[in-house]
Amino acid sequence: MDTILEVKNLSKKFGAFWALKDVSFTLYEGEILGILGPNGAGKTTLINCLLGLVLPTEGRINYFGLPFPKYRSKVLEKVNFASNYVGLPLSLTLEENLLVYAHLYRLKNPKEKISELLKLFGLWEKRKLRTRTLSSGQMMRLCLAKALLNEPRILLLDEPTAGLDPEIARDTRSLLQSLSHEKNTSIIITSHNLSEIERISDRVLVLQKGQVKALGTKEELLKSFEAKSLEDLYFRLNL
Numbered sequence: 598m599d600t601i602l603e604v605k606n607l608s609k610k611f612g613a614f615w616a617l618k619d620v621s622f623t624l625y626e627g628e629i630l631g632i633l634g635p636n637g638a639g640k641t642t643l644i645n646c647l648l649g650l651v652l653p654t655e656g657r658i659n660y661f662g663l664p665f666p667k668y669r670s671k672v673l674e675k676v677n678f679a680s681n682y683v684g685l686p687l688s689l690t691l692e693e694n695l696l697v698y699a700h701l702y703r704l705k706n707p708k709e710k711i712s713e714l715l716k717l718f719g720l721w722e723k724r725k726l727r728t729r730t731l732s733s734g735q736m737m738r739l740c741l742a743k744a745l746l747n748e749p750r751i752l753l754l755d756e757p758t759a760g761l762d763p764e765i766a767r768d769t770r771s772l773l774q775s776l777s778h779e780k781n782t783s784i785i786i787t788s789h790n791l792s793e794i795e796r797i798s799d800r801v802l803v804l805q806k807g808q809v810k811a812l813g814t815k816e817e818l819l820k821s822f823e824a825k826s827l828e829d830l831y832f833r834l835n836l
């Protein structure tokens with residue numbers, strides 16, 4: 598499998614506090630890597646380092662073999678992000694919001710791509726409404742649509758299904774799986790939801806107090822920690 602992202606000995610210190618300490622992992626092409634960890638484990642800090650929003654104190658990040666953030670703009674053409682806490686401008690309509698990003702990403706056929714994504718996420722009927730009228734679940738779907746505009750090779754998702762009702766969360770999961778299986782998109786997904794991570798991820802990274810406590814396929818983790826399920830493993834690690 599081809600390596601698409603390599604994180605080596607990444608550490609981040611806020612004042613005297615290490616939010617990340619010596620984090621290393623590889624992301625392969627087309628895989629879904631789930632990041633599990635309790636509140637304050639460093640999941641968002643890790644995603645922010647991967648987006649170049651937080652500068653690491655130590656360590657290095659390589660996307661597609663290119664050092665980051667040195668090649669930030671080149672890399673970010675092929676990486677995108679969605680989370681339940683970053684909203685889009687509320688006074689714009691859904692269509693206008695996507696159009697702004699489509700122009701930022703310099704899409705060749707923005708209208709076509711926007712229509713495709715609005716339909717895919719069940720937002721077509723709402724395209725002329727202001728974004729402020731959306732429920733949190735619809736807002737998350739709009740953020741995911743925005744994140745797919747540039748057909749990223751890597752998708753970074755921080756708690757993407759938080760706030761979605763179970764049916765839409767399930768549809769979102771199957772969409773992410775088809776992106777990884779059919780389009781070879783690599784996905785990093787953080788979640789507190791153990792069963793979600795268990796179902797969707799090819800490999801799981803367990804973060805605790807900024808450090809990697811476990812990394813592997815579900816089968817590898819269960820075997821090495823002699824656990825019955827990810828939930829069992831989670832409690833064995835005293836997370």
Ligand SMILES: Nc1ncnc2c1ncn2[C@@H]1O[C@H](COP(=O)(O)OP(=O)(O)OP(=O)(O)O)[C@@H](O)[C@H]1O
Pocket residue numbers: 611616634635636637638639640641642643
């Ligand atoms: N800008 C900052 N300045 C100081 N401390 C910070 C800053 N950002 C994060 N931290 C601290 O770093 C630690 C990790 O935070 P982070 O938000 O990455 O955790 P998380 O795993 O995403 O948590 P949650 O599941 O609650 O979202 C926390 O103790 C947090 O208080």
